[in-house]
Amino acid sequence: DVAHLFVPSDDIVCRVVYNIIKKNSPSVKLSLYDDANGTYVGSFYRKLSRLGGVFYWLFLDVNYRKKVRSIYCYNPQLIDGLDQNVETKKIAFHDEVKVLMKSALNDQVDKYLGKKVVFLDQGIRDNNSLNQCLRLLEKYFSKDEVLVKLHPRIAGNINYNFDTIRDEIPFEIASSSLDFTNAIAITCYSGACVMSILMFGDSSAKAVFLQRVCANDLKASKLVAFIKRVQNYYGQDKIFSPSSIDEFEMFLKENKRIEGVKELSSR
Structure with a gap:
């Protein structure tokens, strides 16, 4: 029953x-x-x-x-x-859950530490705009400053020139266990970026959505409207949605000196 x-x-x-x-x-x-x-x-x-x-x-x-x-x-x-x-x-998020999440992350912690950018791959194929965005990442960040979290179920055709990780651990678990305040999470559509903001607020990464650059379908337009609601609620400095590749490059240029992912300070 x-x-x-x-x-x-x-x-x-x-x-x-x-x-x-x-x-x-x-x-x-x-x-x-x-x-x-x-x-x-x-x-x-x-x-x-x-x-x-x-x-x-x-x-x-x-x-x-x-x-x-x-x-x-x-x-x-x-x-x-x-x-x-x-x-x-x-949903109320309790500290006890954070302890459980950190135990799930376990030995993956070191793979995030020091990374300035975490790119959430979604198996997107043959997208010229996305390829241009990735080349800009290479221009402003070194190979060891970027971590690509490959999609656990979908394999794309992009060969990334950055460190990669493929596991079944949601990005939100890493967000709960580490300090992403001085890091950037970039994606086209993935909800994990914005969920980290909804769940953990100040210690979450600044989220960058590329859907306005890489897609023009109805789903993307609904996502744009949602992102605007998130911006209004949490502030413009917590989530960014460039409208062009040039605007994305300007953002990268302004943020290339960020410190990267750190351990959470003990309280």
Whole structure:
């Protein structure tokens, strides 16, 4: 018997799991938990195409989203397009969890120390704008000042000229265990950068999103709107979204003398 099911989205796997559980536990409650950008940009309540809508209606329970009555997240004020009947609950981050996270990071700590830039790879292929951004990174930072965190499940076709790491440890765990105040986290779309800000605030890295440079689709426009909400809430100095490659280069030039990742000071 299951009393309460927590899911990150309304994708097929979540729907199938919920429907199977509901057969044996008809009164099961359904809640959404914070899953980075998707929680805040309205993708959970996304509008489906006509064909997609028919498919969901026939096979995946069209009322699934209506069954979600609560969302647990780090900053409910940043959610857009929320059903007024859905309750939001703020997740409190406790120091005990940080201890657990640091134990998970374990021997990977040294790979982050001293790095000025952490680039979160997402397996993006054949993107000329992204390649130009990476060449600019090489221009302003040396090989040992940048760490590329390769995507744990997706392999792209980019051969990075920096130190790389591939593991299944989320970037948020590194953010909880080390001081990223004087470091930069760069990505195209990855929610890990902004989640670190939502979860850890001052000790998190300055986040740089390249989606305005590397993509122009609807998903990117929703992400841009979300980033603006984050900027308004946490301040312009915590998150940066360049509108051009030249603007990105100016940012790198201004920040090339940052100190890099350090150990958290003991309290």
